[in-house]
Amino acid sequence: MNLERIKKLPSSEVVHYYSGNDIITSKFNKVKVKYNNYNCTVKLPSGLVENVFGLFRLSRRALRLDKCNVFTSGKFLVLIRKYKVYSYNLETNELKETLTLKNCRNILHQSLCTNKQGELFFGEYGNNGDRKPVNVYKSTDNGQSWEVIYQFKAGEIKHIHGCYYDKYEDKIWTLTGDFENENIVMKSDANFTDPERIGDGSQTYRTVSIIFQKDAVHWIMDSPIERSYHYEMDRKSYEITKKEGFPGPVWYVKELSDGYFMAASSVEIGDGVFDNYAHLFVSKDLETWTELAKFKKDILPMRYFKWGVIAFADGEQSSDSFPLFFEALNKVDGKSYTYKIND
Structure with missing residues (x-):
């Protein structure tokens, strides 16, 4: 199998949504929307100084001015920025x-979920060096208002990697990190009544994304500390089964x-x-992973x-x-x- 590039998406730093002819992208504070027969550009608030720094990719990158989240919910968009x-x-x-x-200015991509009732869920993802309480939010009106449906207590976790809907059990799975005893895989109902915590808090349970199947749940660690x-x-x-290893988180x-x-x-x-490349892998059976491509880290300091x-959309x-x-x-x-995959 190999990866084939089809075309470049112009004026797009982030692709938030892509399906058929629908696409939602953003660059700096402008969100371009082509979705469900709607076609518009949304300009999010920004100050004069920010607008100057927003003109250049390097300053947007250093100041995180490119960071933005957009999620769809009926005739509404949920947008998160700064x-x-x-x-x-x-x-x-x-x-x-x-x-x-x-406790955060943005959340990770793909980390807000919608259950079958149309309710929305997401958790705060930020540096949180002081380990303050971290909230999970819920909306029952397409994101027009929010309530704190659950709170991790001070000192429990650094941040929430994401909330994900499991259609097989009608549950919300919340993933947290990052260090010893902070890595929680938590399963709950829509009201977070008696949530069930899974795992021992080790790096084994440190993950950003999750895959649901009828009889099993899959995740891949996102740990830079260990493989x-x-x-x-x-x-x-x-019971968990360790499978293939990866060259990075x-x-x-x-x-x-x-x-x-x-x-x-x-x-x-x-x-x-293990190296200076971001790797893209593909699997058809969740047993064997094949590398499709790798992209070298540029020379600028990571911190x-x-x-x-x-990232995906x-x-x-x-x-x-x-x-x-x-x-x-x-x-x-x-x-x-x-892109497309040639098999």
């Missing part, structure tokens, strides 16, 4: 601020509509990072100019057409393209 959560009505073009986050492995957990017994995974699974390892600092990351996609976007990787930093 500690603020917004709701955008696609019919009226009204943008309103709905929430100020306590990251793919784990499979039996739903009934909770895996942040993002993507299940395609035609049976492919993709995983992307990042370039960070630590004993769990100031970001880790090397490959929300939306149903197939191996014939899916987007990738990149951070801090040579020749592709701040760019996005559509």
Whole structure:
């Protein structure tokens, strides 16, 4: 198998959603929307000084001005940028601020979920060096308002990697990190009544993304501290099986509509990072992973100019057409393209 680039997506640093002819992208504070017959550009609030720094990719990267989240919910968009959560009505073009986050300015891509009732869930993802309490938020009105549905107590965790909906059990899985005893895989109902915590808090349970199947749950570690492995957990017994290892932390995974699974390892600092490349892998059976491509980290310092990351977009996609976007990787930093897999 090999990866074939189809085309570059212009004026796009992040691809938030891609499915069929629908696409939502952003660059700096501008979000371009082509979704469900809506076609518009949303400009998120920014100050005069920020607008100056926003003109240049390097300053956007260093100051994290490119960071933005966009999620779809009916005729509304949920947008997150610089500690603020917004709701955008696609019919009226009204943008309103709905929430100020306590411990983060943005969340990870693909980390907000929707259950079968249409309720939305996400958790705070920030540096949180003081280990303050960390919130999980819920919305029952397409993101027009939010409530704190659960809170991790002070000292329990650093941050939340994501909330994910499990259609097989009608549950919300919340993943947290990063260090000893902070790595929690938690399963709960929509009201977070008596949530069940799984694992021992070790790096084995440190993960950003999760894959649900009828009889098992899969995740890949995102640890720069030690080698990251793919784990499979039996739903009934909770027994875990260690599978293939990866050359670096895996942040993002993507299940395609035609049976492919993709995983992307990042370039960070630590004993769990084995080379200077972000790698893209594919699997058809969640047993064997094949490398499709690798992208070299650029020369800029990671702590100031970001880790090397490959990311995926929300939306149903197939191996014939899916987007990738990149951070801090040579020749592709701040760019996005559509690709296909040749089998």
